Amino acid sequence: MFRLIHCGRVGLRLGGLNFNRVFVEMQRSCTSLARSLGRTRGFCTSKNSDKIVASMLFERLPIVIPKINPFVYVFQEFSFRWRQQYRRAYPDEFLKKSDARGKGEYQIDYKPAPRITEADETNDRRSLQRALDRRLYLLIYGTTDGASSEKPVWHFPEKVYGSEETLRKCAESALESVIGDLSHTYFVGNAPMGHMVIQPAENEKDLLSLKRFFFKSQVIATSKFKIEKCEDFVWVTKDELLEYFPEQGEFLNKMIIS
Template sequence: MRRTLRSLIGPVSGQRGFSTNSEKIVASVLFERLPVVVPKIDPVVYAFQEFSFRWQQQYRRRYPDELLDKSNSRSLQRALDRRLYLLLHGTTYGAPTGKPVWHFPEKVYESEETLRQCAESALKHVIGDLSNTYFVGNAPMAHMVIQPTETSTKSPSFKRFFFKSQVIATNKFDIGKCEDFVWVTKEEVMEYFPEQVEFFKRMIIS
């Protein structure tokens, strides 16, 4: 008989399961676009396409130089030989003083039957429709425990569980419910989360 998430959360603090009464759990989605196999482009053609794209993007919002040059990172049509991952910019649970931060699509578990359903709800909230997505497995692929730091002692401790979902048969999503978004490679992910580099190196295999 399939057990619900509620049945896994014990009533006594410290009981084995996803969480305890005093600790929140968050379902986070590693939304991934797999590499696209394409013929090699002539260097002259590639240079022209790159110039054209950057010309179109020149009046769009510029990102801090200390992060990355993201002039084309809002498109799924970049780094076609690499895996890309969706990051959102906005407020999220556990962010210091409630300020907008970069994060994966995520949602605090509330009343869903399973944690995967919570993850599906998190992704649906930002892309609106899950028709062009595929969730890999029913169980989380990894998790981390977030503890208060010296600079954010008032932030709550909680557990974040990661699920993997993949882009299927589309090259564009109408992404909303956030201040901004980017599609980044594995190496670029590390630039956004320098304090969790080792964790993401182990979790993201590509």
């Protein structure tokens, strides 16, 4: 048990302990530790032997509801018929009133838009008006800092991380350099959705290893972008995306859920 001894200018004493002095000593120790850590450890994002690249997965969400899987459709039909035998029986007068609803002069003939568009029929992968029930992803063709050579390749919009405040700012800058305006985009979160490390080949030992961080952004309220600073571009589904990166198929399958 601690015993109260004295309480005055010197400070509170409990059982011979001067808590003012203890607090001052703890404060000095914490300050000394912070200075020591500041000298030995600075802020660092990677080793000097790594090149960091921010890559943008630019996505267009489905516009129409996807078709129901045949097995799901059969189950829904069975479930509906099973529930029908236990449903409440309504009078015939009530059912006839509901059948006659909407048959006045104000009725408008509605014709749904086709699922298959002209871009689907011509396989125009530069159009956003295709694969309306699937997610589309933007790929551009040209030179990139993330590649080991200066030859043009298919890649996501990306940029080497340099003086930007954050890695996401770097990804935003990469996408802005391609589409020019970010007013019709929505960035999903501040953290990357995926990460991969690419080591240099045996004959490229002088090159740096590459760390690529993937961020996601989505198309908002538009059906066309003015794609610049590249030789070509395509909007492709996940299955078509794997045709351009067959060696990274396993990684993309895990990262992209669609």
